[in-house]
Amino acid sequence: MAATTEKRSAADRYKAGVMQYKDMGYFDLDYEPKETDILACFRITPQDGVDPEEAAAAVAGESSTATWTVVWTDRLTACEKYRARCYRVDPVPGNPSQWFAYIAYDLDLFEAGSIVNVSASIIGNVFGFKPLKALRLEDMRIPTAYVKTFQGPATGIVVERERLDKFGRPLLGATIKPKLGLSGRNYGRVVYEALKGGLDFTKDDENINSQPFMHWRDRFLYCMEAVKRAEAASGEVKGTYLNISAATMEDMYERAEFAKDLGSVIVMIDLVIGYSAIQSMAKWCRRNDMILHLHRAGHSTYTRQKSHGVSFRVIAKWMRLAGVDHIHAGTVVGKLEGDPATTKGYYDILREDFVPQRLEHGVFFDQPWASLAKTMPVASGGIHAGQMHQLLDLLGEDCVLQFGGGTIGHPMGIAAGATANRVALEAMILARNEGRDILNEGPQILERAARHCQPLAQALEVWKDVTFNYASTDTPDFVPTATPA
Numbered sequence: 001m002a003a004t005t006e007k008r009s010a011a012d013r014y015k016a017g018v019m020q021y022k023d024m025g026y027f028d029l030d031y032e033p034k035e036t037d038i039l040a041c042f043r044i045t046p047q048d049g050v051d052p053e054e055a056a057a058a059v060a061g062e063s064s065t066a067t068w069t070v071v072w073t074d075r076l077t078a079c080e081k082y083r084a085r086c087y088r089v090d091p092v093p094g095n096p097s098q099w100f101a102y103i104a105y106d107l108d109l110f111e112a113g114s115i116v117n118v119s120a121s122i123i124g125n126v127f128g129f130k131p132l133k134a135l136r137l138e139d140m141r142i143p144t145a146y147v148k149t150f151q152g153p154a155t156g157i158v159v160e161r162e163r164l165d166k167f168g169r170p171l172l173g174a175t176i177k178p179k180l181g182l183s184g185r186n187y188g189r190v191v192y193e194a195l196k197g198g199l200d201f202t203k204d205d206e207n208i209n210s211q212p213f214m215h216w217r218d219r220f221l222y223c224m225e226a227v228k229r230a231e232a233a234s235g236e237v238k239g240t241y242l243n244i245s246a247a248t249m250e251d252m253y254e255r256a257e258f259a260k261d262l263g264s265v266i267v268m269i270d271l272v273i274g275y276s277a278i279q280s281m282a283k284w285c286r287r288n289d290m291i292l293h294l295h296r297a298g299h300s301t302y303t304r305q306k307s308h309g310v311s312f313r314v315i316a317k318w319m320r321l322a323g324v325d326h327i328h329a330g331t332v333v334g335k336l337e338g339d340p341a342t343t344k345g346y347y348d349i350l351r352e353d354f355v356p357q358r359l360e361h362g363v364f365f366d367q368p369w370a371s372l373a374k375t376m377p378v379a380s381g382g383i384h385a386g387q388m389h390q391l392l393d394l395l396g397e398d399c400v401l402q403f404g405g406g407t408i409g410h411p412m413g414i415a416a417g418a419t420a421n422r423v424a425l426e427a428m429i430l431a432r433n434e435g436r437d438i439l440n441e442g443p444q445i446l447e448r449a450a451r452h453c454q455p456l457a458q459a460l461e462v463w464k465d466v467t468f469n470y471a472s473t474d475t476p477d478f479v480p481t482a483t484p485a
């Protein structure tokens with residue numbers, strides 16, 4: 001598409017009235033983004049008859065300085081610098097009604113170290129703009145200059161492994177089930193069995209806070225007794241993610257302090273507590289030597305559909321900046337949405353030092369991380385021991401594999417479920433380290449390990465036919481042969 005920006009005289013440009021966003025300076029195909037610009041790629045679906053370039057300019061305008069009419073007060077500011085610019089519009093392959101609009105924002109538009117401020121601009125008013133049928137934030141490039149204004153993960157993968165004294169394999173966890181209704185004492189029993197059976201972590205579910213059937217202090221007390229007993233029995237460091245999500249920051253700090261007093265190595269929050277609360281807890285965790293686990297509860301309401309919302313890859317970037325140590329990032333093979341290529345993109349964003357543009361994984365920009373620590377992705381949701389080879393092959397070793405139903409639903413009990421997962425993992429790691437092709441030989445490797453491990457034999461038998469083969473909704477638009485732009 002050709003540049004259509006027409007240079008206007010100041011008198012024309014600031015004449016009262018309504019003017020196209022393109023003519024107000026929010027569209028410039030000749031603009032070359034600066035190293036320090038924040039970049040965003042939006043998928044735009046204009047209303048019928050709306051020029052895609054004007055729609056893209058409107059997105060740049062409404063997410064930076066513009067309003068619907070000309071305002072002379074622009075001239076009291078360095079408005080040329082503060083206007084975001086759409087510098088590129090590409091048709092979405094195979095979808096004639098959608099375009100990718102690339103927009104550059106000057107660093108001056110953002111407060112240092114604030115996800116709230118970034119999100120209020122980039123996903124603020126603009127998502128309700130009438131000339132667009134739908135809008136999706138696909139990806140962002142956070143420049144090094146802005147990355148360095150964030151603390152990043154409170155602990156990071158390297159230090160987490162050192163504190164836990166666990167190396168060379170994924171960590172194993174389990175979400176306590178049923179999600180709701182257990183008393184503190186029964187809940188603690190599940191934690192103890194799962195940890196003693198061989199898991200590293202157990203986890204509160206997203207909606208466990210402080211309900212009438214189990215107030216938070218009861219849960220914390222029984223859970224930490226279970227952790228300490230399991231540590232004594234196994235000689236290993238164990239943890240349980242105590243969910244401190246609550247109605248107010250004061251409540252959350254109180255719960256976090258109690259978890260620390262009881263000797264927990266980790267606390268948990270839900271994404272729905274909000275970006276400020278997440279950053280506050282990350283700072284608290286850094287000060288208090290705690291690992292911070294984040295459950296992405298609620299994300300699918302806006303990440304899952306391709307035409308409207310925010311891609312989870314953007315949320316993953318924001319959460320690494322915000323400072324979480326763990327974040328749920330998908331399993332591919334389990335019960336919840338997770339295209340393999342798209343999920344690979346999320347895992348790279350969380351774990352790499354530098355993530356190059358990889359359109360086939362949905363990654364639109366090079367992303368430098370500038371020495372920010374790494375966030376551990378958590379694979380959770382409908383996974384079981386029989387998938388161990390696939391999980392290790394797809395997700396690598398720097399992750400947590402979490403089997404909730406896949407531990408607690410074991411026919412021989414919770415400890416047996418945990419043992420089945422630990423034996424399956426260790427057999428698979430050994431096979432991988434011996435150079436075997438675990439993806440193809442995985443089922444045989446598991447069967448062989450199960451000959452000496454009845455719990456694994458039973459897990460393989462009971463869940464052997466369980467798969468979740470449904471079409472993914474959030475797939476990349478580019479096939480692997482696409483040449484990077």
Ligand SMILES: O=C(COP(=O)(O)O)[C@H](O)[C@H](O)COP(=O)(O)O
Nearest residue numbers: 175296328336380381382403404405
């Ligand atoms: O309760 C579970 C999993 O339980 P189970 O292991 O019994 O299926 C978690 O809330 C989901 O993993 C969240 O999804 P995601 O990890 O995709 O955010």
Ligand SMILES: [Mg+2]
Nearest residue numbers: 175179205206
């Ligand atoms: Mg859950």
